[in-house]
Amino acid sequence: MKNLLGYMTCVLIAILLSVYINGSGGILVLCLLLLALGISMVILFMTKRRLAAGIKLSTDIAGKGESVEAEIILFNAVPFLPSCVIEVVAECSQNIQSEAGLSFKTVVIGGRQESVNLGLKTRFAGLGYVKIKSVLLHDYLGIAALRLDPSRFEKAVRTLRIMPNIPDAGTQSEILRATSENSSYDDNESESDETALGLTGVPGYDHRPYEVGDPLKRINWKLSSKKDELMVRLDEKVTASSQAFFLDIPECKSKDVMYAMNVDVIMEASLAMLAMLIGQGYESEYNYFLDGWKNVTIKQYDDLIELQNELSAISPYPEDKRFEFSHEAGKTAPICFTSCTSAMSGEFGSLLDEFSGSFVVTRLSGIEKITENMWQADESFEFRKMS
Numbered sequence: 001m002k003n004l005l006g007y008m009t010c011v012l013i014a015i016l017l018s019v020y021i022n023g024s025g026g027i028l029v030l031c032l033l034l035l036a037l038g039i040s041m042v043i044l045f046m047t048k049r050r051l052a053a054g055i056k057l058s059t060d061i062a063g064k065g066e067s068v069e070a071e072i073i074l075f076n077a078v079p080f081l082p083s084c085v086i087e088v089v090a091e092c093s094q095n096i097q098s099e100a101g102l103s104f105k106t107v108v109i110g111g112r113q114e115s116v117n118l119g120l121k122t123r124f125a126g127l128g129y130v131k132i133k134s135v136l137l138h139d140y141l142g143i144a145a146l147r148l149d150p151s152r153f154e155k156a157v158r159t160l161r162i163m164p165n166i167p168d169a170g171t172q173s174e175i176l177r178a179t180s181e182n183s184s185y186d187d188n189e190s191e192s193d194e195t196a197l198g199l200t201g202v203p204g205y206d207h208r209p210y211e212v213g214d215p216l217k218r219i220n221w222k223l224s225s226k227k228d229e230l231m232v233r234l235d236e237k238v239t240a241s242s243q244a245f246f247l248d249i250p251e252c253k254s255k256d257v258m259y260a261m262n263v264d265v266i267m268e269a270s271l272a273m274l275a276m277l278i279g280q281g282y283e284s285e286y287n288y289f290l291d292g293w294k295n296v297t298i299k300q301y302d303d304l305i306e307l308q309n310e311l312s313a314i315s316p317y318p319e320d321k322r323f324e325f326s327h328e329a330g331k332t333a334p335i336c337f338t339s340c341t342s343a344m345s346g347e348f349g350s351l352l353d354e355f356s357g358s359f360v361v362t363r364l365s366g367i368e369k370i371t372e373n374m375w376q377a378d379e380s381f382e383f384r385k386m387s
Contacts, residue, residue: 003142007037040139044084047137048146050077051086051108054156055132061161061312062122064264067099068160070118070130076108083108084137088116091133094260095124095162105138124264125164127315131157161312164264166304167381169272171279175375175383207231243277244334245270246355247288250347251316252339258364263339265362267311269377270337273360274298274307289317293324323354335360342366 011033018026051074058069072090076083090102099119108114120130132153137146207220210230223231247270252259270286277284283299290313298304316339334357340348342365351359358373360383369386376386 007033007141007143037141037143040084040141041144043078043081044137044139044144044146046078046081047076047083047086048148051075051083051135051137051148052077053088053132053135053153055090055130055158057130057158057160060159061163061309063163064122064125064165066122068096068120068122070120070158072104072116072118072132073113074106074108074116075113076110079111081110083110084139087136087138088132089134089136090118090130092120092130093128094255094257095122095126095264096128096130096160097121097123102133122160122162124260125162125267125312125314126260126263127313128160128162129157130160163308163312164267164271166275166308167268167272169276169381169383171276172383174385175273176276176280207233243282244285244357245273245287246334246336246357247286247311247314248322248336248338248340248351248355249289249314249316250322250338250340250344251318252341252344254343259339259341262341262362262364263314263316265364265377265379266337266339266360267314269360269362269381269383271304271308271311272377272381273335273337273383274304275301278304288314289321290314293321322350334358340365340367342368 011030014026014030014033016026017029018024053075054073056071056073058071062068070090070092072088074083074086074088085105085107087105088103092098092102097120099121102118104116104118106114106116122128134150135148135153137148138144207223208231210219210224210232214232218232220231220233247267249263249266274284274286278298278301283297285295286298286307287293287295288311290310294310296303296307296310298307334355336351336355336357337360338348338351340351340361348367348370352371358375359371360375360377361367363376363378374386375383377383
């Protein structure tokens, strides 16, 4: 509006000049103003018809905290004539941030292409994207502007896989011995170093309440003191089995930065747990959704590296695909690492209804204890049972 008022003022001055001062001079100025407007509008509409845009990334996979360049490519198919002023606004997912803004203005020479590089930095793990959000054309006089149809740039999208880290969370006995109630005891030892089958599928001995006639040597005094009743150790060792893990990343309506951070933490928490089990010599089954539910067996660190690479392409999955898995896999109670937050009560409620096992949430989620089998992981990947 400001530029239009300025242009109309110039036209008015030219008319006054031709009437009161110099007729031929005023008419010449008026003609030049009208010619400038005409040329500006012609170039504007020609650019609208013949402009093409695309986008490239310097890499398709990166680690967290790495710098990536997005190259925006504009091609002016009008020969000889330069384009009008082109304003481009790019957009990236919440797990990617811009280092110096996502918009720019430029002019492209006729029949040639112009490239502009935007600096980006990865923030959180998972599948991210960079795309052209909008293209606005301005005439040279700044009087008119045309917004191009977004459908013209639907293919101007590039995805970026961001690899999660594998945290070294040490050996956390609380979660590795989540069913410490079942730790065995031998009256020939002051302490038992055997761990019962529990949250993480570690082998040990099963127990039952004491019955008259049971040998006193089978009484687990340590466990009995905890349960306030006599517990007898059975002779058969519980068979060790693979611990089943499930990664639950439902869609969040808000799609804000905090949810992207929450997804990042829960993903890395699950990798931290797998690393702990590998360090103890145990294998695990890991279930995740990537173009369908997948199941992998994690026996050694190389398997974990391969899974880390796979999880770089993870993104929230649609609701109708959420429970298309067998959550009764394995001989141990499965563990679900969920990215649900306190704002997603419906999603977490349906998970409680459908999933039979234990749950791990993040401290960022804001979820309070709802069932007995709930654990919380903080940003340093310390696990604690919620109480």
